Structures are given as C-alpha cells and as structure tokens.
Amino acid sequence: MPLPKRQLGSHGPMVSSIGLGCMSFAGFFGATDDETSMECLAAADAAGIDFWDTSNLYGFGRSESVIGTYLKQTGAKVTVATKGGIVVKPERRFDNTEDHLRAELEKSLTRLNRDKVELYYIHRRDQSIAIEDVVExxxxxxxxxxxxxxxxxxVAPSTLRRAHAVAPCAAVQNEYSLWTRLPELGLIDTCTALGTAFIPFSPLARGMFGETSVAPETMDQNDWRAVSPRFTEPNYSYNRRQIDGFRSFCQSKGWTTAAGALAWVLDRGYHLIPIPGTRTAAHLSEWLGATDIHLTDADRTEIARLLPAGFAAGDRYSDAQMRGVERYC
Incomplete structure (x- = not known):
C-alpha cells in the first residue's frame, strides 16, 4: 500500500507523510559510505518516501552529492529540501546575507543535479539581519x-509570524518527538494557523526509539551524540529505562518501536511531516508500519503515562550545539 500523502504547506506539493532525513549520510552519527547511502535512498524510493531533506552543511556537501548522484542515475521523482546559512570555518557563525545564501544555493543545486529545489530552508537565523529582509x-x-x-x-513562533507576513512560509523544521516537546508551546499551533507545514526532525530521538536504544559505548569517536547531555550518564540510563517501557508497549501492540514513535508524531496533526534519518535500508524498514497505526484514546493515554511531556533527562543539545537555536519559552 502506498504511503499516504500530506501537503507541504498550504500551497505546496503533496509528499509522503514520512520523509527521509539525510544528515546520516555525512557520518554525523558514525562511519558510513556512499554505497550504503545509495542503498538507503533506493529503499526509500521503493517505499514511496518521496520527500528528502538535506543541507549544504551535511558532510560539507557529501549528503547532497549522494542524493544528486542517485537522482541522476535513476531519474527518481522526489521533492528535495536543502538548507543554507551556517558557516563552520574558521569558526561557527550564521550568515543570511543574499550573497552568501545565493552562492551556497548555487553550489547545492550543482551537487544535487537540479535546476531548483522545491524547498530551501534558512538553517539557522542570522540575528544581525531582520527576518523580513531574509525573506525578501x-x-x-x-x-x-x-x-x-x-x-x-x-525558530520561534514570533519569527515565523514576521516572516510569513512578508511571504508565506511553506515549512518550519524544528526538533520534535516524544522526548522533545517544546514546539507544543506555540510553534505547532502557529504553523496550523498560518497553513505552514511543521517538519519534525529527529522524531526517533536520534536512535533511542529503535528496536534497541543506541548505546554511548557503541558510538564512533566522531559521533555527534557523544557530547549530547541526554546520552551522557546519569541521564542516559534514566532515559533508556523510560523508553524501554514504551518499547515494551509497542511490542505488545505488534508495532516496531520506531513505527510507534512515528505514529505518535503523525497523530499530532495533519500538517506534521516527520523526517526520521538513517544511513541504512534496514533501519528504514522499521518505520514503514507507522502510517498503518491509528492510535486510540487508550493508546494515547498509555503513551502519555509511559513518556509524559518533559520526561527526558538532560538538554537535547550541549551549550555549544544550542548556538543559533531560537529560545522562546
């Protein structure tokens, strides 16, 4: 059965209700190779996942290049989103000037083998420039x-409203999952009111909502999660115990843990299009039952008991990683 569709903003295309986050293709969560990434893209394509999300930052173009190679070789018809606005070298900063964004977008299009992309994000807001000017x-x-x-x-709801007043914003991408609930405090509702799609990234809690929770001792030395407070002790052990209860609940329902977690996100509103990320076709296969799950009131009550809002111990980012994220509550 094909994946159901959801609209990418009130004026945008219909895309698969679950997208594919392609950050992992750059090795942020452990070593990978382009052949494995291509196999993952093929599995997504075969499953009908036709909304792919990447960035110029992911492997300094590596993720975009893998996608571009796949599209050139296969002619696959997908909706592509990429991003710009973060500068890493010589030190991390944010640049939303026209010259910078234009140069980065042109390079992204070259890597993607595209004349255009359907969606282009400001990856992080440059606070030195009014958001209205960025939208222009x-x-x-x-x-x-x-x-x-x-x-x-x-971004914060206030930024979205200011941007949207200049020209309709198709989508806002913020972290959202059972263990990261901040967007419930105004952002999801603002997206609803404006007809903006809300794109939850890391809806599987960076691997915690897999059939086995990712463990710190198995992480590559360059793994981005190694310095995340939620993956360091004593927070990690506490979080894993909580999630193990949810995992048992999913097993009792005949769901994979990933499908159960994605079904919860999809249930939060028809304008939500989660983009779980993986670098392997095997992990992707664990998601595919999510759209067949229709949560009952009893399911929602039990999930809220097992993983109440705010259950996670530790912040989702380290202080350094939090730079550029707009805080609004």
Whole structure:
C-alpha cells in the first residue's frame, strides 16, 4: 500500500507523510559510505518516501552529492529540501546575507543535479539581519526559479509570524518527538494557523526509539551524540529505562518501536511531516508500519503515562550545539 500523502504547506506539493532525513549520510552519527547511502535512498524510493531533506552543511556537501548522484542515475521523482546559512570555518557563525545564501544555493543545486529545489530552508537565523529582509532575499531566489518555496529551521513562533507576513512560509523544521516537546508551546499551533507545514526532525530521538536504544559505548569517536547531555550518564540510563517501557508497549501492540514513535508524531496533526534519518535500508524498514497505526484514546493515554511531556533527562543539545537555536519559552 502506498504511503499516504500530506501537503507541504498550504500551497505546496503533496509528499509522503514520512520523509527521509539525510544528515546520516555525512557520518554525523558514525562511519558510513556512499554505497550504503545509495542503498538507503533506493529503499526509500521503493517505499514511496518521496520527500528528502538535506543541507549544504551535511558532510560539507557529501549528503547532497549522494542524493544528486542517485537522482541522476535513476531519474527518481522526489521533492528535495536543502538548507543554507551556517558557516563552520574558521569558526561557527550564521550568515543570511543574499550573497552568501545565493552562492551556497548555487553550489547545492550543482551537487544535487537540479535546476531548483522545491524547498530551501534558512538553517539557522542570522540575528544581525531582520527576518523580513531574509525573506525578501528568498523571494528573489523564487522569482529566479531557483526554489519553489522557503522554510525556516529552529525558530520561534514570533519569527515565523514576521516572516510569513512578508511571504508565506511553506515549512518550519524544528526538533520534535516524544522526548522533545517544546514546539507544543506555540510553534505547532502557529504553523496550523498560518497553513505552514511543521517538519519534525529527529522524531526517533536520534536512535533511542529503535528496536534497541543506541548505546554511548557503541558510538564512533566522531559521533555527534557523544557530547549530547541526554546520552551522557546519569541521564542516559534514566532515559533508556523510560523508553524501554514504551518499547515494551509497542511490542505488545505488534508495532516496531520506531513505527510507534512515528505514529505518535503523525497523530499530532495533519500538517506534521516527520523526517526520521538513517544511513541504512534496514533501519528504514522499521518505520514503514507507522502510517498503518491509528492510535486510540487508550493508546494515547498509555503513551502519555509511559513518556509524559518533559520526561527526558538532560538538554537535547550541549551549550555549544544550542548556538543559533531560537529560545522562546
């Protein structure tokens, strides 16, 4: 059965209700190789997952290049989202100027083997530039045929409202899952009111909602999660015990843990399109039952008992990783 569709903003295309986050193709969560990434893309394509999310930052173009190679070789028809606005070297900063965004977008299109992308995000907001001016820049890109629509990432509801007043914002991408609930405090509702799609990234809690929770001792030395407070002790052990209860509940229902966690996200609103990430076709296969799960009131009550809002111990980012994220509560 094909995956059901959801609309990418009130004026956007219909895309698969579950997308594919392609950050893992760059090795952020452990070693990978392009052949494995290509196999993952093929599995997503075969499953009908036709909304792929990447960034110029992921492996400094590696993720985009893998996607571009796959699209060139296969002719697959997918909706692609990429991002710009973060500068890493010589030190991390944010640049939303027209010259920078244009140069980065042009390089992204080359790597993706595309004349345009359907969605282009400001990866992090540059606070030195009014968001209204940034949107004007993005509208230039749209008028030139380089993008179909724009999005924002890790922003506050107030930023979304200001941006949307200049030109409709198609999508907002913030972290959201059973263990990261901040968007419930205004952002999801603002997206609903404005007709903006809400794109939860890390809906599987960076691997914690797998059939086996990812363990710190198995992480590669370069794994991005190694310095995340939720993956360091004593927080990790506490979080794993809580999630093990949810895992048992999913098993009792005949669901994979990943499918259960994604079903919960999908149940939060029809404008939510989660983009779980993986670098392997095997892990992707664990998601595919999510759209067949229809939560009952009893299911929702039990999930809320097992994993109440705010259950997670530790912040989702280290202090360094939190730079550029807009805090609003």
């Amino acid at each position: 820049t993005l509208m230039k890109f749209k008028s030139e045929g380089m993008i179909d629509a724009y999005g924002l990432s890790e």
